Amino acid sequence: MMTFAQFIFYFFSAILLFAGLRVITARNPVHAALNLVLAFFTAAGLWMTLEAEFLAITLVLVYVGAVMVLFLFVVMMLDINLDKLREGFWDYLPLALPVAILLMLEMTVVLGGRFFGLDKTAAPAAHPAGYSNTKELGRLIYTQYVYAFEIAAVILLVAIVAAIALTMRKRKDTKYIDPAKQVSVKRADRLRIVKMVAEKKGVTGEEQG
């Protein structure tokens, strides 16, 4: 008899494997991207069972909520010709096959935990109900690993600045709007009320109306 936690694990794993498989087999790139969203979400569920709720929720918040939205955005806008994309797909086999075999071997080693002495160390003890994973993670990042964390942050900042600098090409003839000027505009700048006599004589208001 499976415990409930085991049932959850296998349930999520099955969905994750299915979604991962569909990412690479779906013919429509939008379907593939949506399956990747499902894979991320399911992976977050699995992390939750590891008591890593901060990482799990951040995975959903960052990857599902922001990164994949923009990804989907791009995939939907591109006019991808699938037949052209699949042309010469099998030509890569001589390179792909060794890589795939290597990957599979590595995964076998990792997943067969006895090579790492997994059977000799005890399973980590479950934390009590009041344990806050977020607080512990924050404490570690800002004390023990503060330099590594700061360096990673600076590298990301440099990457952002570099990406913007590379893509920012300002055209000289671009017309652009200055909102400050728009807000400060007065009626007198745009509108002039002139008084003039009626052109036609003898037409009453009722006939005009």
Added chain:
Amino acid sequence: MEFMQNLLGAWWTPLWTLVKIMIIVIPLMLAVAYVTYAERKVIGWMQVRIGPNRVGYQGLLQPIADGLKLLMKEIIIPSGANKGLFILGPILAIAPALAAWAVIPFTDKWVLANIDAGLLYVMAITSMGVYGVIVAGWASNSKYAFLGAMRSAAQIVSYEIAMGFALVGVLMASQSLNLVDIVNGQAGGIHHWYFLPLFPLFMVYLISGVAETNRAPFDVAEGESEIVAGFHVEYSGMAFAVFFLAEYANMILIAALTTLMFLGGWLSPFTFLPDGFIWWAMKVAFVLFLFLWFRATFPRYRYDQIMRLGWKVFIPITIVWIVVVGGMMQTPYKHWFH
């Protein structure tokens, strides 16, 4: 209750949770129906009209009649649409709008799941609401729908950043991610509520909330006068109604979150009056009234103005105020900030 517990054994927990979910979702759906009625009445009065007054006393049965009408209508699937995703769109829109309510406390005892990272959970779940809009817009195979989806995606992703930063200020002040603790941190009368020390963040959160729910004046995703109805232009009948339900459920959710984080949740404004759910409901109703008031008052923003407001005004304001809060907490005045 104990008798039932013994009778049902292992089935007690799932069944009791299901009952509690129903206790939240059914009044929520009723509230959604009557927010639509309130919207039509309030905007009617603001524009010196009467509003719906035919079905039932003072038009009170109008939302029921609307619901029945939409239920009876045929759901038309456009011939060039991607059928599976076309049907998935409304489901993806409403599921996060309901799932987020799991962690919303109504009083310090009435909460379905009092989880430690409640605030993060709400942010993560609400950030998924955009998929309903994008998937619906793309699957409809219509240019108007697609334009609406693109506008909405860019807008929601932009304002989510400002919203997230506003919440960082709240969690700095309360030193907790748990929604019950955040409200308890504001105990002691109206001058202890976070909207005073975090006033800029409160404004940013409220306005970003309007933008996140695609409400006027940020409703470019629908923009009736520009792109017909935006992402749900091809939807009819109940499929359209589900989008409608999701929008209003999200509105109530944003109002509830604003109440919990800045307006003291279920706490009473004066210490001599008892706390309770009634305060929560009154504050949520007030924030919802603001939503309706905005819609009746402001003309729609132009798209570039929305982007400018989000990126160049709100995000800098939040970053500056986070630094101010952090700085103030190191001074003797820190009691003002939490």
